[in-house]
Amino acid sequence: MSWDILLKLLLAHLLADFAFQPKKICIGKRLPGVGKWSHLLLHSFIHTVVAYLLLQEWDEWIVPSIIFVSHLGIDYLKSAFMRENAWSFFIDQLLHLAVLLLIWGFLFGGTDALCEWLGEYEISSGFWIVAIAYLLVLKPTSIVLSMFFHRWSKEAEEASLPNAGEFIGYLERILILTFILTNHIEGVGFLLAAKSVFRFGDLSKAKEIKTTEYVLIGTLASFTIAIVIGFVSLALIR
Structure with a gap:
């Protein structure tokens, strides 16, 4: 009641x-x-x-x-x-x-x-593993990526919306981790394909190839970290 x-x-x-x-x-x-x-x-x-x-x-x-x-x-x-x-x-x-x-x-x-x-209700260790995994793919991963790409970020993101790339990264890594933890790995490929259409569509018109390289490396690095965290978490849970 x-x-x-x-x-x-x-x-x-x-x-x-x-x-x-x-x-x-x-x-x-x-x-x-x-x-x-x-x-x-x-x-x-x-x-x-x-x-x-x-x-x-x-x-x-x-x-x-x-x-x-x-x-x-x-x-x-x-x-x-x-x-x-x-x-x-x-x-x-x-x-x-x-x-x-x-x-x-x-x-x-x-x-x-x-x-x-x-x-x-008894909270299992799997709950804490998943919680830590989701936290890791947010700000910690963003900090690691920003440190790695610091020397290129100012030049490549002059026309970007404030913090847009960071929030896009949050969302994509959350989705990747969710796909892996729910055993829907094909969703990762679909997400990468969808992002390629929207994010890389206008890059062919870019005057300098370094913008394309920056976005491509950033996307692959973000995906790689999220995938590694997802599979490590899955292995620990099992």
């Missing part, structure tokens, strides 16, 4: 914050004065109603009250003091999630259910 409550709270949040929040409300929350408050109050009221209807705890008025006040406060602080960007979105969602977890934990016995689940 306790876990059902948490799932209902999460579903209510997703519905109210995304499905039932039109663009007009999103823009309205950034308006000055009364216009802002009318949209903030309406949005918080929608959250409250959706959560109340999904929970079906008709006598528990404290839950919708907490949801209304907390959502109103968090959204006001976001609109008043934070710019509309990815970081503000993640912080906003984390705060809302924290409120829902506190409601579930202290009002519906979620803390006891979580402790009981953790007591029964």
